[in-house]
Amino acid sequence: GESVGLHLPTLSVQEGDNSIINCAYSNSASDYFIWYKQESGKGPQFIIDIRSNMDKRQGQRVTVLLNKTVKHLSLQIAATQPGDSAVYFCAEFLGRQGGSEKLVFGKGTKLTVNP
Amino acid sequence: DAGITQSPRHKVTETGTPVTLRCHQTENHRYMYWYRQDPGHGLRLIHYSYGVKDTDKGEVSDGYSVSRSKTEDFLLTLESATSSQTSVYFCAISGFPGEQYFGPGTRLTVT
Numbered sequence: 001g002e003s004v005g006l007h008l009p010t011l012s013v014q015e016g017d018n019s020i021i022n023c024a025y026s027n028s029a030s031d032y033f034i035w036y037k038q039e040s041g042k043g044p045q046f047i048i049d050i051r052s053n054m055d056k057r058q059g060q061r062v063t064v065l066l067n068k069t070v071k072h073l074s075l076q077i078a079a080t081q082p083g084d085s086a087v088y089f090c091a092e093f094l095g096r097q098g099g100s101e102k103l104v105f106g107k108g109t110k111l112t113v114n115p
Numbered sequence: 116d117a118g119i120t121q122s123p124r125h126k127v128t129e130t131g132t133p134v135t136l137r138c139h140q141t142e143n144h145r146y147m148y149w150y151r152q153d154p155g156h157g158l159r160l161i162h163y164s165y166g167v168k169d170t171d172k173g174e175v176s177d178g179y180s181v182s183r184s185k186t187e188d189f190l191l192t193l194e195s196a197t198s199s200q201t202s203v204y205f206c207a208i209s210g211f212p213g214e215q216y217f218g219p220g221t222r223l224t225v226t
Contacts, residue, residue: 032213043119043205043217044158089157093213100163100171101146103213107157 012112019077021109023090026071034091035064035075037084038108044089047075077111085113118142119218121206127224134193136221138206140186146209147189149173149181151202152220158205164189196225 036044087108094102118141160173162181207215
């Protein structure tokens with residue numbers, strides 16, 4: 001069946017280091033993938049997305065890599081800052097059919113940035 | 116929060132009482148969603164709407180109903196609250212397929 005999961009539930013890094021958060025998916029029929037950041041007590045915040053026909057996409061300090069061969073997605077955060085501490089989770093968009101939009105969310109990885 | 120507000124932000128209610136949560140958007144997006152977020156389960160879709168008076172069920176819709184009489188408002192009602200409905204509820208809107216933006220959430224406790 002379809003599933004979106006994360007390899008590590010927690011990740012602790014030193015300020016200034018690069019962070020890599022991983023995500024595995026099982027459904028090949030998806031339009032694209034999205035990474036969300038959720039700070040404590042707040043709603044998920046859209047960070048970046050990547051289409052299934054792309055391998056890499058870069059944003060401000062973040063890079064998404066997509067490996068369709070092994071169904072793996074990663075989020076890289078450069079020069080991690082204390083403000084990056086949050087739960088990060090990926091979501092897999094399986095398409096919009098009529099009124100239904102199928103978005104499957106992973107459970108999240110908690111990133112802690114140590115000063 | 117992409118022009119999305121939720122009210123109330125926190126609520127404590129007793130088992131068996133009806134509860135209504137409100138989501139309000141200023142983006143004029145057609146698609147709106149209600150999710151619940153629980154430890155170990157991630158975000159799960161309760162109901163969604165694809166236009167005024169057009170709504171449908173998500174994966175965990177039992178015990179919930181929704182209404183959308185205006186583009187900007189999407190209401191979630193717990194008809195008779197149970198302890199299993201203690202959760203954090205998020206509203207989301209979408210203008211572009213798959214690109215959902217979330218509100219700040221409502222923390223609901225059913226005692």
